[in-house]
Structure formats: structure tokens, C-alpha cells
Amino acid sequence: MKNKSKLNSFYYGFPVFMVTTQDCDGINNICAASSSISLGEKIIIGISKGSKTHNNLVAGSDAVINIPDHTLWEKVEQVGRLTGGDKLSENQTKWGVEICHDKFAKAGLTAEASIDVAPPRIAECPIQAECRLVSISDKGRFILAELDIVNLWVENPLLGENGIVDSTKWKPLIFNFREYDTVGDALGFNVKYGN
Numbered sequence: 001m002k003n004k005s006k007l008n009s010f011y012y013g014f015p016v017f018m019v020t021t022q023d024c025d026g027i028n029n030i031c032a033a034s035s036s037i038s039l040g041e042k043i044i045i046g047i048s049k050g051s052k053t054h055n056n057l058v059a060g061s062d063a064v065i066n067i068p069d070h071t072l073w074e075k076v077e078q079v080g081r082l083t084g085g086d087k088l089s090e091n092q093t094k095w096g097v098e099i100c101h102d103k104f105a106k107a108g109l110t111a112e113a114s115i116d117v118a119p120p121r122i123a124e125c126p127i128q129a130e131c132r133l134v135s136i137s138d139k140g141r142f143i144l145a146e147l148d149i150v151n152l153w154v155e156n157p158l159l160g161e162n163g164i165v166d167s168t169k170w171k172p173l174i175f176n177f178r179e180y181d182t183v184g185d186a187l188g189f190n191v192k193y194g195n
């Protein structure tokens with residue numbers, strides 16, 4: 001038997017990423033995030049309105065999608081409690097969010113220059129995708145930003161002989177109903193595994 005549950009808590013768990021953007025004054029920002037779809041050379045991310053990242057994207061910033069592994073969960077949580085904006089909403093005050101214009105320094109993360117976009121990569125993240133902003137769709141309380149990957153970087157030890165990520169060496173950070181988790185041993189392999 002099943003009971004009806006509250007729709008606002010239906011956040012069933014996605015891999016975490018940190019998106020870097022840049023504002024018109026050249027100030028870099030990092031946002032902890034987990035709402036994304038990735039297919040082919042495209043990544044679509046969901047970003048709440050009112051955040052600094054929202055403002056940067058609406059102003060036309062490109063983005064880097066930095067993928068942390070499970071060991072970085074505390075840094076992600078720290079970054080998630082910071083905003084690069086100038087004022088706090090009632091909810092942000094309630095959750096203890098702080099204003100911070102240099103999240104790299106505050107969280108002890110290292111900025112690494114990107115090759116083709118302005119926002120920097122986060123050196124501690126083993127996978128990084130430099131992306132061009134293609135479009136933004138307004139979805140009410142949030143936006144969907146469509147990004148095209150222009151450069152994909154992967155830490156060498158994670159790559160298999162075929163030049164793609166060897167999943168057996170990768171322990172992602174999963175935000176499982178807002179609990180930080182990773183994955184266990186493989187249950188099985190898809191017919192297209194390794195391609």
C-alpha cells in the first residue's frame with residue numbers, strides 16, 4: 001500500500017555539480033547544484049531565480065559544469081550555504097546562508113583557467129565541462145539554461161583505454177533526497193557499456 005506524499009519534497013536525487021559563472025564585472029561565482037539533464041553535447045541545468053547564478057546566466061554568462069567526486073561533499077555543502085548575491089531572502093536567512101563574493105577562497109577551492117569560456121574551472125573537480133550558454137527558458141520559480149559543451153576535461157586516472165570515463169574508477173556525489181551519497185559496486189552493464 002502507498003500513501004500520497006507532499007509534492008514539494010519530491011526531489012529524488014541527482015548527481016551533484018558545481019557551476020561556475022562570471023558577472024559583468026568579471027567576478028567569478030560558484031553554485032552547488034544538482035538539477036541537470038545531459039545528452040550528447042548538451043547540458044540543461046535548473047537554476048532558481050534570485051540567485052547570483054541566475055543573474056549571471058540571464059546577463060549572458062557562459063558556464064563551467066564542474067563534477068565533484070564523493071570526497072568533496074563537505075565543500076559542496078559549504079558552497080551551497082553561500083550566495084554571491086547582495087541580499088538574502090527570508091528563507092536564506094532562516095537556513096543560515098551567507099553572502100560571499102569569493103567562494104573559491106572561502107571554500108578553499110582552486111580556480112583553473114578555462115580555455116574557451118570566461119568562468120574558471122574548479123581544479124579539485126575531476127570532471128569539468130566548459131560550456132557556452134545557448135538559451136534560457138523561464139519556468140516560473142526557476143530557469144532552465146541550455147548549455148553546449150565546448151571542452152570536456154577528465155582527470156587522467158579516470159580514463160579508460162578508449163578515452164572515456166571508466167565507471168569502475170568513478171565515485172560520483174549523489175544528492176539522494178538531499179542526503180549526500182555515492183554508488184556501490186556495479187549491478188550490471190548496459191549493452192552499450194564502454195562506448
Ligand SMILES: Cc1cc2nc3c(=O)[nH]c(=O)nc-3n(C[C@H](O)[C@H](O)[C@H](O)COP(=O)(O)O)c2cc1C
Nearest residue numbers: 031032033034035047048051052053080082083084
Ligand atoms: C547539493 C546541492 C544541490 C543544489 N542544487 C541546486 C540546483 O540544482 N539549482 C539551484 O538553483 N540551486 C541549487 N542548490 C542551492 C544553491 O547552491 C544555493 O541557492 C546557492 O546559495 C546559490 O548561490 P548563488 O546565489 O551564488 O548562485 C543546491 C545546493 C546544494 C548544496
